[in-house]
Amino acid sequence: MKKQIYSLSLLLLVTLFTNAQNVEFEEYDLDNGLHVILHQDNTAPVVITSVFYHVGSKDEQPDRTGFAHFFEHLLFEGTENIERGKWFEIVTSHGGTNNATTDFDRTYYYEIFPSNNVELGLWLESERLLHPVINQIGVDTQNEVVKEEKRLRVDNQPYGNLLAEVQKLLFKKHPYKGTVIGEMEHLDAATLDEFQAFNKKFYVPNNGTLVVAGDIDKPAVKKMIQDYFGPIPRGAEIERNFPKEDPITQEIRGKAYDANIQIPAVVAAYRIPGMTDRDSYVLSMISSYLSGGKSSVLYKKIVDEQKQALAVQAVNLSLEDYGAYILFGIPLGDVALDTLITEMDEEIVKIQNELISERDFQKIQNQFENNFVSSNSSVEGIAGSLATYYNYYGDTNLINTEIDIYRSITREEMQKVAKKYLNPNQRVILEYLPKNDDQ
Structure with missing residues (x-):
């Protein structure tokens, strides 16, 4: 009986969720x-x-x-x-x-x-x-x-x-x-x-x-x-023809200095497709798996258990023409920056070589469902989303249907996309260091 009541309650919640999210x-x-x-x-x-x-x-x-x-x-x-x-x-x-x-x-x-x-x-x-x-x-x-x-x-x-x-x-x-x-x-x-x-x-x-x-x-x-x-005159048509980037085929390393910091940071960044590409959606889900909260893979491993970092994060910086997939870490104590890169790489390789668990996958799906609800919870959020979906995607109704894209993504697709973009020969490594009088 309790199981039947639970199932009925879940069905009602799903129905209410579906109806509540339709933005006319x-x-x-x-x-x-x-x-x-x-x-x-x-x-x-x-x-x-x-x-x-x-x-x-x-x-x-x-x-x-x-x-x-x-x-x-x-x-x-x-x-x-x-x-x-x-x-x-x-x-x-x-x-x-x-x-x-x-x-x-x-x-x-x-x-x-x-x-x-x-x-x-x-x-x-x-x-x-x-x-x-x-x-x-x-x-x-x-x-x-x-x-x-x-x-x-x-x-x-x-x-x-x-x-x-x-x-x-x-x-x-x-x-x-x-x-x-x-x-x-x-x-x-x-x-x-x-x-x-x-x-x-x-x-x-x-x-x-x-x-x-x-x-x-x-x-x-x-x-x-x-x-x-209505009376405002139309302007001349705007033409855009931005240059295309050559693929990154070998790791690029650089250093930068900041007088405002005492603790260094390290970044691994990968150039990825723009926001309208389906792979960008998949990469956002990979980001959530890696660093979406304190129970995420990177935080639990590197910050909580190994105590090698003060902070770690995976971010899909999604832009119109290209995107940047960024892994970021701040070391704890005298942990080397390359150690953080090695530990983050280890988790990327796991995604590339084996499917994430069903439990973790469902957790990610739940996070995106919650984000979808939050984004449409105020008139300010709705207004911004309507304009964004029209201008970038050419489909204003994505405000109602974009969640279906995330729902359609599979664990196999996450593995495939990680293999396609998140490889050492396709990235930039930046050491972001405290600046002293010698720099």
Whole structure:
């Protein structure tokens, strides 16, 4: 009887899980090319207005890096109808919050308001697109802001330059070899005309996706979108033709130094396909197996049992054109960096040569089910996912179906993909070391 009750309860949970995860949305294009995605959820009086611009650090000129991140700041300066410095005041005085983020492939702006201020959010984003004021005062102001951010988050942050050093070794041709924040001397050398040209090229309706999610009246919101965004002129089509990387056929070793650390770190990094490739999904599952929590293989072995490391991690840094699969370790005491590499390699070889256990495989599946639930648990998360799936994958409905891809992955596939990508002759080894007066 207890077994029957348990089985019935499990069936009910699965049914509730399936129904709860279905995210309904509507999408369409304006005549100027702006893609619009609407998601109505009237359970709470909150709305998010967001715009995803398909421009990131990879779109910059080699001698003008940092532009995309710079614009993340610059486009809060003001517009023809918003006085300089008043953007945040307008948002907070109406009960809202806002922010923006930039990475290698995109820039994302958003506001979260009480739902009765949805029109304000739409007006703000239309102003950013139609009437930005890009002048020398704003450029000079944000130049200092970005420099301070770089000092705080990169230059003076322990291990703050580690990823940048890995990217430089892993990519030789593709602009992923650079950093999102860019080089400050490039920003200093840039002219006002160059900033205005960057805005004219990338901040156009046909390079953007507007998402409105939350407590909305869709017919009313559609009219607002047409009124505010419809008149904005279409921009020129953007052509991208990034160079292809040559395969890595023998191990590349490098060293980098950081004055902010006292304990070294070591990284093994492998260049892998971009996020839309099925193998990238498989590699994410391998990462979860290796370092997804304190009961994971690497943590339990190297940190807990052998006490050779303070931290270990396996990460699939999934980007649009390529990805980076990264194994990272910080040694404990006088343990050699190569010892950590050897121990991590041992676990990779096990995956390549034998199937992981059914128990471990089910644990990974459970982790991805939980991640799927969490990603769709708020209107902010839903809005970001809708824009991401449309722009990178060309399939907005992946917000409902992507979990099926993970469910379809097998232990045999994990073994096959590990054999294909995670080999010593296909990687970069970076020793990240404390800097002293001699370096």
